[in-house]
Amino acid sequence: MEFSVVGKSLPKTDTLEKATGRAIYIDDLVLPGMLCGKILRSPYAHARILQIDCSRAKRLPGVKAVLTGSDVPQARMGAFILDEPILAQGVVRHVGEPVAAVAAVDENTAKDALELISVEYEELPAVFDPLLAMEEGAPIIHGDFAGYAKVFNPVWRGNLCSHTTFLEGDVELGFKQADLVLEDTFRTQMVHQCYMEACGAIASVDISGKVTVWTTTQSVFVTQARIHQSLGLPMSKIRVIGTRVGGAFGGKVEATVQPVCVALSQVAFRPVKIILERDEEFTSLRPRHPAVINIKTGAKKDGHIVAKEVRIVFDTGAYADDGPGIAGFGAMMSRGPYRIPNVKIEGLCVYTNKIKCGAFRGFGNPQGTFASESQLDEIAHQLGIDPLEIRALNGVETGDRALGGNPYGSVGYKECLKRAGDAIGWGKPKEKNRGRGMASINHISGIVSSAATVKMNEDGTVVLLTGAMDIGQGSDTTLSQMAAEELGVPYEHVSIVTSDSETTPYNWATTASRTVYTAGNAVRMAAREAKKQVISLAADCLEANPQDLETREGYVFVAGSPERKIPFRDIAGMSLWAKQGPILGSASFMVEGPPFDAKRAVVMGYPFGAMTAYIFGVHMVEVEVDTETGHVRIVNSVAAHDVGKAINPAVVEGQIQGGFVQGVGYALMEEMILDDGKVTNPSMVDYRIPSALDVPKVIPIIVETGEPTGPFGAKGVGECGLVGTAPAIANAIYDAVGVRIKELPLTPERVLQALKNKKTARTDWI
Amino acid sequence: MRLAFEINSEPVELEIKPNQTLLEVIRRDLALTGTKDGCGIGECGVCTVLLDGWPIRSCLALAMDARGRKVTTIEGLAQGSHLHPLQESFIKHAAIQCGFCIPGMLMVGKALLDENPRPTEDEVRASIAGNLCRCTGYTKIVEAILAASEDRG
Numbered sequence: 001m002e003f004s005v006v007g008k009s010l011p012k013t014d015t016l017e018k019a020t021g022r023a024i025y026i027d028d029l030v031l032p033g034m035l036c037g038k039i040l041r042s043p044y045a046h047a048r049i050l051q052i053d054c055s056r057a058k059r060l061p062g063v064k065a066v067l068t069g070s071d072v073p074q075a076r077m078g079a080f081i082l083d084e085p086i087l088a089q090g091v092v093r094h095v096g097e098p099v100a101a102v103a104a105v106d107e108n109t110a111k112d113a114l115e116l117i118s119v120e121y122e123e124l125p126a127v128f129d130p131l132l133a134m135e136e137g138a139p140i141i142h143g144d145f146a147g148y149a150k151v152f153n154p155v156w157r158g159n160l161c162s163h164t165t166f167l168e169g170d171v172e173l174g175f176k177q178a179d180l181v182l183e184d185t186f187r188t189q190m191v192h193q194c195y196m197e198a199c200g201a202i203a204s205v206d207i208s209g210k211v212t213v214w215t216t217t218q219s220v221f222v223t224q225a226r227i228h229q230s231l232g233l234p235m236s237k238i239r240v241i242g243t244r245v246g247g248a249f250g251g252k253v254e255a256t257v258q259p260v261c262v263a264l265s266q267v268a269f270r271p272v273k274i275i276l277e278r279d280e281e282f283t284s285l286r287p288r289h290p291a292v293i294n295i296k297t298g299a300k301k302d303g304h305i306v307a308k309e310v311r312i313v314f315d316t317g318a319y320a321d322d323g324p325g326i327a328g329f330g331a332m333m334s335r336g337p338y339r340i341p342n343v344k345i346e347g348l349c350v351y352t353n354k355i356k357c358g359a360f361r362g363f364g365n366p367q368g369t370f371a372s373e374s375q376l377d378e379i380a381h382q383l384g385i386d387p388l389e390i391r392a393l394n395g396v397e398t399g400d401r402a403l404g405g406n407p408y409g410s411v412g413y414k415e416c417l418k419r420a421g422d423a424i425g426w427g428k429p430k431e432k433n434r435g436r437g438m439a440s441i442n443h444i445s446g447i448v449s450s451a452a453t454v455k456m457n458e459d460g461t462v463v464l465l466t467g468a469m470d471i472g473q474g475s476d477t478t479l480s481q482m483a484a485e486e487l488g489v490p491y492e493h494v495s496i497v498t499s500d501s502e503t504t505p506y507n508w509a510t511t512a513s514r515t516v517y518t519a520g521n522a523v524r525m526a527a528r529e530a531k532k533q534v535i536s537l538a539a540d541c542l543e544a545n546p547q548d549l550e551t552r553e554g555y556v557f558v559a560g561s562p563e564r565k566i567p568f569r570d571i572a573g574m575s576l577w578a579k580q581g582p583i584l585g586s587a588s589f590m591v592e593g594p595p596f597d598a599k600r601a602v603v604m605g606y607p608f609g610a611m612t613a614y615i616f617g618v619h620m621v622e623v624e625v626d627t628e629t630g631h632v633r634i635v636n637s638v639a640a641h642d643v644g645k646a647i648n649p650a651v652v653e654g655q656i657q658g659g660f661v662q663g664v665g666y667a668l669m670e671e672m673i674l675d676d677g678k679v680t681n682p683s684m685v686d687y688r689i690p691s692a693l694d695v696p697k698v699i700p701i702i703v704e705t706g707e708p709t710g711p712f713g714a715k716g717v718g719e720c721g722l723v724g725t726a727p728a729i730a731n732a733i734y735d736a737v738g739v740r741i742k743e744l745p746l747t748p749e750r751v752l753q754a755l756k757n758k759k760t761a762r763t764d765w766i
Numbered sequence: 767m768r769l770a771f772e773i774n775s776e777p778v779e780l781e782i783k784p785n786q787t788l789l790e791v792i793r794r795d796l797a798l799t800g801t802k803d804g805c806g807i808g809e810c811g812v813c814t815v816l817l818d819g820w821p822i823r824s825c826l827a828l829a830m831d832a833r834g835r836k837v838t839t840i841e842g843l844a845q846g847s848h849l850h851p852l853q854e855s856f857i858k859h860a861a862i863q864c865g866f867c868i869p870g871m872l873m874v875g876k877a878l879l880d881e882n883p884r885p886t887e888d889e890v891r892a893s894i895a896g897n898l899c900r901c902t903g904y905t906k907i908v909e910a911i912l913a914a915s916e917d918r919g
Contacts, residue, residue, distance in 0.1 A: 011857050018865030019853040021800020021840030025866065028799035196804050196812055196866040196900055246802070246866030247900050278805045472864030472901050650860035654902055658863060661903030684809035684898070692891040692904040 004552065005485040006712050009650035012477040013496060014244070014470060023244045026200040026216045027275050034202065035064055037264050037274035038110040039257070040100040040117055041284065042092035045353040045677030046126035046139065049090055049099070049119060056116040057102060062109035065267035066117070068100045072263050077229040079222075079254055080324040080607050081161060082149040083142055084356070086230045086259040092121070093141055093318035094355050095678045096283035103264040103272045126353035128677055130315040131292065133159040133352050141318065141351040154324060155605035161316065162324035162349040164331055166403055167602040174307025174342030178298025181307075182379055186293040186371035187743040188726075190315075190672040191665070192282055193360050194689050197246020199256035199285060200275035203265040211262050212239045216246065218253040218469055219509030220501040226255035227262055235501075238262075242499035245471040249662070250359030251286055252471070253511050254321055282682030286321055286358030287672055289314040289349075291330075291367035295375055303385045303393045305376075307342040310334045312368055316349050319356040322363070323349040324607045329444075330364020332606075335403040336372050337413045337442040337616050338394040343403065353677050359511060361662060361722045365443060370744060373439035373727035378740060387731065388421050391440055391618075398705075402442075402614055405597030409715070410705035412642030413440065413616040419701050420640040424620040433627060434635065435736025438620040439727035441641075445716025446591040446612035446709070447512050450519040451505035452526040454483055456583035458576055460554055460568030461493040462530070467507030468519035469499040473718055474651035475515045479523045481647050482711055486527035487534070488551025489568060505586065513716030516647060517613045520711035522589040530585030537571050537580055613707050613715040617641040619660065619724035623732040627755060630748030632668055632733060640701035641720055645713035649702055652717050656700040659721020665690045667726035671745055771832040773798070774842025782829050789813045789824035791832075792839060800840035800869050804898075811897030814870035815839050821877045840869035843876065852876060855914035856907070863901035870897050875911045884915055 017023040054066045069089040076082045088099045100117050104110035125139040132138055134157075141159055142148070155163040175181055201215035211233065217223045220240040227238050245252065257274040265272040276285070291314050298307040312331055316323030331347025347364070380390040398411045417440070421427075424436060453465040464483045470476040480494040498504055507519050531551060538556035539546040548559050556571065558564040575583045593610045596603045622636040639656045646652040669688050673680045681687045706713035726744055734740045739754035770779040773796065780795055792798050792815065801824060804812035808826040815824045816838040817831070843850045852875045855861075862868050871894060878885055878893040885893070890911045891904070899907060 009860065012860060012862065014865070015857045015860075015862045018862050018868055019849070019856050019872070020844055021798075021869050023865050024799070025802070027803060028793075194900055196810060196864065196898065197802070198804075245864060247864040249900070278807075472862075474860075474863070650906075654860055654863055654906060657903035657905045658901045659903075662900070683807060684805045685807065689898060689900060691895045691898060692908065693895040695904060697887075697908070698903055698905050 003485055005481045005491050006647050009648055010477065010481060010491055012474055012651065013480055014476055025197055025246050026202065026214060026243045029202055029214055029243065031202060031204060031271040034271040034273055035103040035105060035268055036107045036110045037101060037103045037261055037272045038114055039098045039260060040114045042088065042095055042097040042099050044092055044121050044123055045095050046124040047092050047121040048124060049088060049092065050122055051120040052100060053118045054100065057113040060109065060113050060116060062105040063102060063113045064270060065103040065264045066100065066113065067263055067267060073232045075230050075232060076148065077226045077255060078320055079322050080151055081320040082229060084319040086263065094353055096355055097318065098260060101260050101264055103268045126677060128352050128354060130313050130350035130352055133350050141353060152607040159351040160348055161320050161351055162327055162605060162607065164328035164347045164605040166332060166343065166345040168403065168600060169342035171307050171309050171342045171344040175298045177306050179301045180379060180382055181296065181298040182375055183296040184375055184742060186295065186374065188291045188367045188370055189744050190287045190290045190357065191670045192287045192672055192687060193249040193251035195247030195249060195251060198276045198278060198281055199252060200273065201258045201261040202271055202273045203261040204271040205265050205269060210237045212241065213258050213262060214241050214243055215258050216252060217242055218248045218471055218511055220469065220499045221467060221506055222253055222509050223255060223258050224501045227259050230259040231262060240501040242469050245469065248471040249361045250363065250511065253359050253509050254286065256285060278684060279682040282672065282687065283355060283679045286356055288360035289316060289323065289326055289357040293368060293371035295371045297375055297379060299379050299383065301383060303383055303390045305338060305340050305394050308335060308340050310345045310368060313348045313350060314364065315352050315354065315357065317352055317354040317356040320349065321356045321358040323357060326359065326364035328606045328608065330368050332403050333365040333442055334368030334372050337396045337440050339396060339400060345403065354674060355679065361659060361719045363512065363719065365723045366666060366726065369439065369441065369723050370726045374730050374740065374742065377731040377734065387438055388417065388426055391417055404595065404603055405600030408614050409612065409709055410644055410707045411616060412703040412705035415703045416616055416618040416640035416642055419703065420618040420620045420638045423638045423699060423701060424622060424636055426620065433736055434622060434624045435732045435734065436620060436622045437728045437731025437735055438618060439724035439731065441617040441720045441724040443513055443615050443720050443723065444611040444613060445513040445517040445615050447514050447518065447608065448508045449588065449590045450507040450522040451586065451588040452519065452522040453505055453584065453586040454487065454526045454530040456530060456572045458572055460572040462487060462489060464494055464496045464523065465504045466496065466498050466519055466523060467504045468515050469510045471510050473655055474648060475510065475519065478516055478647040478651060479519060482520055482523050483527045485712065486524050487531050489554045493554060513615065513718040513720065516714050517710050517716050518589060518591060520714055522587050524711040525587030525589060526585045528585065529587055530583050533580065533583045533585065534568065534571050537574055538566050541566050613710055615642060615715050615717065615720055617720045617724060619728040621728045621732050623729060623736055625733055625736045625751065627737060630752035632729065632746060632751060634664065634696045634729065637696050638699045638701060639721060640703055641717055642703040642705050643717045644707035644710045644715035645704050646702050647712060647714050652702055653700040655717045656721045657698040659719065660698045660725050661690055661695045663722040663725025664695050666722065667729040667744065668746055767830065769829055769833055771834060772836045774838060784830065786829045787825055788827040788829045788832055791829040792824060798839050798841050802866050802869060812867050812870045814873045814897060816873055816877060819877065819880060821874045840872060843872060850876065852911065852914045855910040859906050859910040859913060861902060861906040861910040867897060867899040871899065871907060879915055887912060
């Protein structure tokens with residue numbers, strides 16, 4: 001089908017203001033009388049708070065509010081398990097946990113006030129290893145767990161707060177049928193989102209007690225819900241407005257500083273701004289879960305995989321946050337885009353006395369995929385089958401089913417495999433110490449709900465209202481393109497308003513690669529409703545049947561007689577002053593249906609409902625390994641992704657390239673290092689993310705398969721770029737120098753150690 | 767202390783504290799919020815401005831270092847509504863995602879092209895290596911700078 005707006009790399013709606021320094025981020029906003037908020041944090045990993053003395057801080061001139069856990073409602077918040085107070089209530093569970101907060105006339109006074117607060121702690125036994133935390137006798141981190149409110153029914157025990165299991169076929173029988181069975185343990189590290197813009201908020205309370213919060217967030221609605229849960233205000237008294245977001249990558253879905261900021265402004269009765277410092281980001285906010293992955297796979301001699309057993313332990317730290325979802329979803333994705341008849345997969349989410357972990361691009365998928373795709377490579381090697389061949393042999397196609405038994409929509413996995421292979425020259429000769437590796441990716445993009453409204457101005461231009469937050473990925477642009485296409489108006493005629501909890505329709509969050517699909521469906525439906533109203537008025541004017549009319553470039557035409565037309569401007573005027581009333585289309589969209597097919601799978605403890613619109617991808621890299629230093633250089637990189645339909649190809653490419661490079665950081669460089677629960681490298685000097693010299697040019701390949709349920713055939717792409725990069729690099733290192741490293745990151749030290757072990761122990765496994 | 771310097775081709779004079787950084791003066795005293803504060807310790811590069819045409823990290827410079835000199839920030843890159851070729855190119859090549867690193871990237875890009883109007887890809891990468899971007903993976907930023915250099919030459 002020919003589109004006039006969709007499918008074109010039109011300039012992004014927000015880039016002019018961003019290129020000129022005019023975009024307003026949270027730290028750029030100033031309100032009259034605004035105070036500076038600061039947070040006092042726990043120095044202990046696990047301790048009882050015996051006493052807090054704030055009297056000296058309160059007496060310091062310029063201090064307008066001092067709060068501790070006993071000054072705020074004794075409530076808890078959370079995405080799945082409501083386990084987290086906004087300020088510690090009697091117990092601290094990780095180093096960096098908020099214990100007290102102050103608001104003062106300026107930053108220096110606020111910092112001085114923090115130093116005047118004295119807290120007496122009694123240290124408690126702590127546990128830092130998730131495997132030890134599950135053993136009998138381990139210190140229990142949440143003794144009141146049974147009493148916490150939860151949004152699902154978790155399978156839990158002690159520090160294990162959620163345990164999801166998927167069963168299909170008979171995995172024991174499957175292993176008996178296999179000619180080769182491999183069993184390994186992989187480990188992945190804790191990494192930080194490291195968005196360039198720190199988390200922050202401004203809260204202001206009016207005379208009626210109504211709170212307005214401006215903040216950098218992935219969802220004004222999730223923020224509103226967490227303020228509601230923790231402070232007990234009705235949502236009609238909480239308005240959350242999103243500012244431009246300077247990167248988020250999962251880290252800004254759940255509450256950051258907003259509830260504390262609101263509580264301070266309620267006491268001070270003045271606007272309060274909190275902007276986190278970089279070290280606070282590293283010590284208090286939700287990095288990616290470290291994981292221990294046990295994986296066992298059985299294959300026939302011809303390469304067919306017959307059984308797979310995966311058990312992933314996700315270390316969620318002191319609070320569950322998104323952990324139960326991540327453990328369940330990450331486990332679900334770890335089967336991969338392969339037909340496997342016998343499967344047992346478990347995802348476990350375990351409390352430890354570390355920083356709470358949460359959502360980060362990929363949402364549990366990168367951990368399992370690193371293990372799965374590394375082991376599949378080894379299976380191919382041991383069976384003497386090419387890694388590309390074994391993936392083609394087992395790979396899914398249209399008509400196949402996701403883990404859990406639901407059918408896929410469009411499936412472009414094998415096209416990704418072929419096109420990536422052609423682009424990188426898979427199978428062609430290589431130079432010494434160079435190797436190629438690949439990894440497959442599957443993910444989802446349809447989940448829960450979204451709504452949108454399209455309203456027409458008097459001159460026929462339109463306003464699109466959506467709760468979907470553009471966090472830089474480009475949803476303002478793609479959603480505007482979809483509205484313009486569906487209505488038949490020029491792209492420039494659409495003005496988009498997003499993310500004000502009070503004026504824009506609900507959208508769950510910019511997360512789960514879901515915006516283009518889930519919000520996109522709502523936008524298209526709303527535009528279709530507005531278009532119906534336009535056509536109904538135009539039919540009278542043009543004396544034609546509504547079904548004979550079409551819209552394009554801001555005009556309604558009679559099909560086949562392009563001279564019979566009327567501009568939207570005239571229709572809009574008529575709707576306001578003469579007939580029918582203002583043109584306004586609203587729609588709600590929900591991903592519904594059974595989450596799993598009970599005839600095909602047994603699923604226990606899964607914290608989500610239905611998911612749909614699966615996306616697929618293949619990453620291939622060529623690396624060069626320096627055998628003297630262990631340094632790995634990426635020479636070539638190709639990333640092919642099945643996105644259904646690229647609404648804006650340049651935006652899609654940017655998502656693939658950006659995700660890929662975050663994956664390079666995950667694979668080769670990044671690691672938060674903890675010593676007894678304390679982050680020892682909480683700065684951008686000691687925690688390095690890739691610079692322009694650390695990464696190659698990334699060649700994106702867009703595969704379009706037309707998702708039947710997607711708006712214009714589109715499905716998501718946001719997270720996949722990160723998911724497959726680490727295993728592709730690990731497999732390329734194996735191809736180059738014959739060592740397979742099962743723990744991320746693949747640092748020069750680990751590569752050298754593996755090379756040394758290979759020489760001495762004559763084994764290529766470490 | 768009294769500080770007089772030129773910002774974006776206009777003279778300014780103001781009272782500051784001796785320990786104020788150039789970034790604080792630009793963002794707070796002069797309310798030029800286009801320059802961003804990323805890490806505060808000179809590691810991320812988002813606060814980059816030009817001092818007499820040379821890119822510096824304004825979070826590490828004391829404001830007094832600018833005395834009698836010329837500072838250019840992102841607000842001074844376009845001439846009114848007439849964009850600098852780099853700005854045009856960043857928009858055209860979809861090189862901007864969250865946008866937080868972009869003011870610093872553009873200032874470094876300008877300094878590079880002023881010095882070396884036809885850089886190679888490696889030279890572009892080396893010149894922006896001190897400016898971190900977490901969104902784009904750099905590919906489109908490099909393409910945009912290279913394209914701007916070609917448009918000019």
